[in-house]
Amino acid sequence: MMGICCMLDMLKDMLVDINYMHWSLGFVTAEFFWDLYLILRQRRTVKENRTANEDVQKLMDEETYKKSRLYSLEKINFGILQDAYHELELLAITLTFFLAKLWNFSGKSIESLGYTDELIQSNMFLLQTTILSFVVHLPWSLYSTFVIEERHGFNKMTMGFYFKDSLKKMAVSQLITTIMVTPLIWLIKWGGDYFFIYAWGFTFLFTMAIFFVYMDFIAPLFDKYTPVPDSPLRTAIVDLAKSINFPLTKLFVVDGSKRSAHSNAFFYGFFKNKRIVLFDTLLDDTCNPMLGLDADGNKREFPGEEETVTTGKKKGCSQEEVVAVLGHELGHWYHGHVWKPMILNQFLILGMFYTFGLLVKNKKMLADFGFVEEQPTLISLLVIFQFIFSPLNRVMSAVSIYITRCFEFQADRFAVGLGKGEKLQSSLIKLVTDNLSFPMADKMFSTFNYSHPPILERIAAIKEEMAKKSKTE
Known part of the structure; x- marks a missing residue:
């Protein structure tokens, strides 16, 4: 018992003496x-495999x-250079106490407008951070998109x-952040010893509210969601939903092209009240049920049921392949892959x-980040959730990727159970080729980065499940 007490005392002393900024930056x-x-x-895997092996040649x-x-x-x-830049940027921001300087600047900004309230200063700080981040990261985004x-x-x-799109996203994001952060800070300051219950309850309700309103009010600000008219594709999707009692109420095509x-x-x-959304780029010229753009962005009219259109190399999936893809997606619904992680996240x-x-x-913690005189609630949230919790965030990210990969295999098995195995394979192959996804992956890299299993693993698992199904029939 004395040994345990000594260890706890040593840990307590370490937490007092530790420089939280240096520890966080070290991690x-x-x-x-x-x-x-x-x-x-x-990168080595991609460079060394200059030609496709036998398995890839089938794809x-x-x-x-x-x-x-x-x-x-x-x-x-490009990603290596971008990550290196972001790392240097983070080190520079933290070591120069830039957050503290920007907080002071935001205070002077609202003072010039006649305000001194912490809530107003917090929102000004977030606005200035958003604008700075957009400007600093703009060259990287432009190169990625336009090069x-x-x-x-x-x-x-x-x-x-x-x-136009970027500024609209920034404005909407800033509005949502303001609506969320302002009451959250107030609840933390007002809630006393049990503030964490109020803060958690508010964030849960706010997240649910966003889920409810996003597709009806926010998403249409950026994309056009067109109801799928009566067509063979709509009939096939509705029949699939009915076969598994999926409560489909609306079916849309979004102009992602x-x-x-x-x-x-x-x-x-x-x-x-479930809705399904298909990107127009998912649909090939034989099943796109709307007037608009094909997968290459070319204007054309949807062909009739007995017609076909030739536009060079075929892109997108056929009607049966789209239904197979949705069989996989509805497998996520059937097995509760949406609400199970959500409940887990709420406990976390x-x-x-x-x-x-x-x-x-612990007042020393913020002092280590340059906030000696003031201890703003917003900054405490940023420092603790972004820096102090970074080891936990990394572990949870790895766990999340592992769980998601398991869910993907389970959803594939569900689609196979619906008799969609062959078309699911062909649709996955088309998605890989249309998106130029490199089909080979280093095992360790894949484990920590791919929430969706590599295509070769998925195809092998689907074939194995189909073989099991055929034996039982």
Whole structure:
């Protein structure tokens, strides 16, 4: 017992003597080099595999493989430079006590407007941070969009659309942040010893509210969601939903092609009000049920049921393949892959707010980050959740990736159970080739970075499940 008490006393002394800024930066720097090691492993995999092996040749032709390899290499090289810059930026911001200086500047800014309130200063600080971040990171975003994505045929945006879209996103994001942060800070200051319960309750209710209003009021500010009219595709999707009692109420196609040629599909909604959204880039010319753009962004009219359209190399998925993709997506719904992580996250957030309440009493912590005189609640949130909790955040990220990969395999098995195995395979292959996703991955890199299993692993698992299913029939 005496030994345990001594150990606790030593730990207490360490927490008093530790420089929280140096400790946090030490972990963040170690994390950067770990990520660099992983990405260099993947870079080596991409560089060494100049030609497709036998398994990959079943997925894509040699020309597509070379394109995906060059695209992957360019993104990796760019990502390494970008991560190195962000690491240096973080070190510079922290070591020069830039946050404290910006906080003081935000205070002077509101004083010039006749205000001295901490809540107003907190929102001014966030606004100034958002603007600075946008300006500083703009060259990286522009290069990624208008050089890399453009070079490989994915970018569909003009420069004017890009800035209009970015500024609109920044304005909406700032408004949502203000609506969330202002009551949260007030609750932390008002809540006393049990503030963590009020803070957690508020963030939970706010998150649920955003989920409810996002697709109906926020998402349409950026994209056009067109109801899928009566068509063979709509009938097939409705029949799929009915076969598993999925409460489908609305089916949309979103004009993702105005931004990018990358494709996707998802469902959303609570309780008996589920909606499905298909990106127009997911649909090939034989199943796109709307007037608009094809996967290459070309204007054309949707062909009739008996017609076909030839536009060079076919992109997107056929009707049966789209239904197979949705069979996978609805597998996530059937197995509760949305609400299970959500419940887990709520326990985690509650625990983090409770721990925040213990740490925020340590005045030395913020002093180590340059806040000697003032101890702003907003800064305490940023420092503790971004820096102090960074080891926990990293562990939870790894756990989340592992769980998500398991969910992906389970959703694939669900689609196979619906009899969609063959079409799911062909749709996944088309998505990989259309998106120029490099089909080979370093095992360690994949484990820590890919929430979706590599294509070769997924195809092998689907075939294995199909073989099991055929034996039982």
